[in-house]
Amino acid sequence: MKTDEILFLTSREIQSLLTLDECIGAVEHAFRLYGEGKAVPPAVLSMHTEDGGFHVKAGLLQLDRSYFAAKVNGNFPENGTRFGLPPIQGVIVLFDGEKGTPLALMDSREITSLRTAAATAVAAKYLARQDSRTVTVCGCGNQGRVQVKAISRVRPLQTVFAYDKDEERALRFAHELASALKISVTPVTDLAAAVRQSDICVTCTPSRQPLLGPDDVRPGTFLAAVGADNPQKQELHATLMARSKIVCDILEQCAAMGDLHHALGQGIVTEADVHAELGEVVAGKKLGRESDEEIIVFDSTGMALQDVAAAALVYESAMRAECGISLNLAS
Amino acid sequence: MKTDEILFLTSREIQSLLTLDECIGAVEHAFRLYGEGKAVPPAVLSMHTEDGGFHVKAGLLQLDRSYFAAKVNGNFPENGTRFGLPPIQGVIVLFDGEKGTPLALMDSREITSLRTAAATAVAAKYLARQDSRTVTVCGCGNQGRVQVKAISRVRPLQTVFAYDKDEERALRFAHELASALKISVTPVTDLAAAVRQSDICVTCTPSRQPLLGPDDVRPGTFLAAVGADNPQKQELHATLMARSKIVCDILEQCAAMGDLHHALGQGIVTEADVHAELGEVVAGKKLGRESDEEIIVFDSTGMALQDVAAAALVYESAMRAECGISLNLAS
Numbered sequence: 331m332k333t334d335e336i337l338f339l340t341s342r343e344i345q346s347l348l349t350l351d352e353c354i355g356a357v358e359h360a361f362r363l364y365g366e367g368k369a370v371p372p373a374v375l376s377m378h379t380e381d382g383g384f385h386v387k388a389g390l391l392q393l394d395r396s397y398f399a400a401k402v403n404g405n406f407p408e409n410g411t412r413f414g415l416p417p418i419q420g421v422i423v424l425f426d427g428e429k430g431t432p433l434a435l436m437d438s439r440e441i442t443s444l445r446t447a448a449a450t451a452v453a454a455k456y457l458a459r460q461d462s463r464t465v466t467v468c469g470c471g472n473q474g475r476v477q478v479k480a481i482s483r484v485r486p487l488q489t490v491f492a493y494d495k496d497e498e499r500a501l502r503f504a505h506e507l508a509s510a511l512k513i514s515v516t517p518v519t520d521l522a523a524a525v526r527q528s529d530i531c532v533t534c535t536p537s538r539q540p541l542l543g544p545d546d547v548r549p550g551t552f553l554a555a556v557g558a559d560n561p562q563k564q565e566l567h568a569t570l571m572a573r574s575k576i577v578c579d580i581l582e583q584c585a586a587m588g589d590l591h592h593a594l595g596q597g598i599v600t601e602a603d604v605h606a607e608l609g610e611v612v613a614g615k616k617l618g619r620e621s622d623e624e625i626i627v628f629d630s631t632g633m634a635l636q637d638v639a640a641a642a643l644v645y646e647s648a649m650r651a652e653c654g655i656s657l658n659l660a661s
Numbered sequence: 662m663k664t665d666e667i668l669f670l671t672s673r674e675i676q677s678l679l680t681l682d683e684c685i686g687a688v689e690h691a692f693r694l695y696g697e698g699k700a701v702p703p704a705v706l707s708m709h710t711e712d713g714g715f716h717v718k719a720g721l722l723q724l725d726r727s728y729f730a731a732k733v734n735g736n737f738p739e740n741g742t743r744f745g746l747p748p749i750q751g752v753i754v755l756f757d758g759e760k761g762t763p764l765a766l767m768d769s770r771e772i773t774s775l776r777t778a779a780a781t782a783v784a785a786k787y788l789a790r791q792d793s794r795t796v797t798v799c800g801c802g803n804q805g806r807v808q809v810k811a812i813s814r815v816r817p818l819q820t821v822f823a824y825d826k827d828e829e830r831a832l833r834f835a836h837e838l839a840s841a842l843k844i845s846v847t848p849v850t851d852l853a854a855a856v857r858q859s860d861i862c863v864t865c866t867p868s869r870q871p872l873l874g875p876d877d878v879r880p881g882t883f884l885a886a887v888g889a890d891n892p893q894k895q896e897l898h899a900t901l902m903a904r905s906k907i908v909c910d911i912l913e914q915c916a917a918m919g920d921l922h923h924a925l926g927q928g929i930v931t932e933a934d935v936h937a938e939l940g941e942v943v944a945g946k947k948l949g950r951e952s953d954e955e956i957i958v959f960d961s962t963g964m965a966l967q968d969v970a971a972a973a974l975v976y977e978s979a980m981r982a983e984c985g986i987s988l989n990l991a992s
Binding site: 336338340341342370373374375376377378379381382384386388389390396398400402403404405406409413415417418419420421423425426427428429430431432435437655657658659660661 | 667669671672673701704705706707708709710712713715717719720721727729731733734735736737740744746748749750751752754756757758759760761762763766768986988989990991992
């Protein structure tokens with residue numbers, strides 16, 4: 331591509347370019363670099379409006395080439411009922427990190443979805459029991475589907491329990507996922523009963539009330555708390571956090587908006603109780619799972635380095651495949 | 662346009678769509694809304710690298726329609742010598758501020774250039790003497806050219822003195838600007854002598870040393886300090902700041918990276934000495950020029966609301982003119 335050319339990639343093109351396995355690998359590498367102190371801490375910016383707000387997540391990653399990416403998302407929870415639009419809409423702008431040249435513009439949805447699930451898979455790889463076979467997914471939306479798929483790449487899943495407060499939705503989800511993954515997916519109405527039979531539980535809901543407490547989880551479980559990404563949202567009871575080994579994607583962000591936020595706010599957990607950031611575990615600086623008995627929570631709020639890693643992967647694949655529209659910014 | 666369509670506009674298209682007069686009007690309106698407390702304070706995010714860095718400036722503006730824009734720029738000062746690339750490269754992403762839908766992607770250069778000059782024109786309108794006829798421009802780059810053009814829209818300029826440490830550059834600049842503006846433009850080698858004969862002086866250089874002190878400026882002068890946009894840059898001596906009435910674009914930003922930053926750092930000026938933010942003057946909450954004798958400095962660091970105002974204007978003009986390429990983000 332020439333100077334001043336920027337590659338435009340649609341959501342559909344990104345779907346065809348970004349495989350889950352490659353994304354998991356790229357996200358694991360990003361967490362490792364971060365854990366090794368080889369990536370500067372990513373930065374965030376938020377502006378709130380009456381009905382929602384805008385969020386910018388920016389990160390810089392030294393891969394074979396240096397990349398910077400900024401994801402700019404609007405998040406308007408009532409968009410569906412008000413306008414028939416998705417709540418989250420936005421773009422990722424990818425730059426050459428050494429020269430500051432814009433390289434690509436991408437729809438943000440597919441990348442956000444895959445990089446979020448990829449982080450859970452990386453966390454499961456280091457924090458779930460090796461023999462984990464049963465997973466409960468709480469929240470049967472698109473993210474729930476991708477989460478289970480991602481976990482299935484790192485653990486030999488046999489059974490999935492699908493819970494949603496909308497039973498119809500859980501039913502549809504179970505049907506679709508079973509045929510996609512060729513494993514047993516059972517819709518359930520008793521969340522706690524399902525989690526008590528599971529090795530892994532992923533929560534990916536917009537809940538503002540805790541969904542799971544300490545009595546709902548058996549020893550040895552790995553929990554990925556994915557839904558809470560603003561200070562109002564919560565999925566895990568503070569007392570469950572207190573009973574668990576806590577691993578954050580970014581401590582500072584989890585303390586501000588993750589499930590950790592609520593446990594800290596109630597004074598049940600302190601920041602010193604947090605075992606590690608995921609990057610430290612991946613980099614080998616902190617231990618992952620130390621016994622088959624411990625309950626481990628991965629508090630996932632979403633890190634810009636995941637976006638940079640996934641966007642760089644998409645860009646390089648697109649360049650190889652000569653995919654996307656090349657646009658000239660200047661003339 | 663349909664859902665998921667984003668309008669792509671090149672630098673050349675933006676040049677044809679964005680007139681200086683309209684841009685001055687839009688930027689004045691943005692400062693007024695901000696001064697009236699009707700615009701939330703804009704936000705910035707920076708990430709530094711060895712040779713430069715990336716900056717995001719984001720703002721939200723309620724016009725006939727609500728707009729959000731994020732400008733994402735790479736700034737690598739050595740790009741010219743190292744790669745033959747401009748130091749600043751980047752894009753502006755414009756969103757519907759109520760729904761969070763991405764509306765347009767624009768090259769950032771033209772908008773940054775015009776909105777910066779427009780802020781100076783707005784400041785000159787409220788802070789320069791009505792009878793200002795003579796301007797010295799210090800720094801004969803592209804920004805200097807646009808600055809003089811913008812000031813000429815609000816004051817009846819007759820004479821321009823053009824100074825650059827590169828004399829050849831000042832010569833070329835004077836020649837080009839004289840034929841463009843049909844007024845007298847004289848290249849000068851003695852900056853202080855020129856400023857002492859001027860009603861207005863604009864500094865737009867990358868200087869890290871003060872270029873003008875208190876003895877270089879006569880009573881009644883309006884100075885626009887445009888160059889300093891990071892903590893290392895400086896154009897006005899702290900003692901000149903102390904002698905002047907200071908108006909900031911955004912106090913917090915000027916205190917961190919404007920010429921104000923250095924005056925505060927030397928303890929010669931306090932934040933309480935700052936007369937106003939420009940928005941307060943435009944909104945009528947604070948007085949502008951109060952006598953023909955006072956020296957007034959406008960410390961300009963660049964506010965995201967200027968970008969939002971200019972980008973919204975460009976977008977609306979493009980939609981009316983059916984200009985630009987409409988791209989579908991989804992498929």
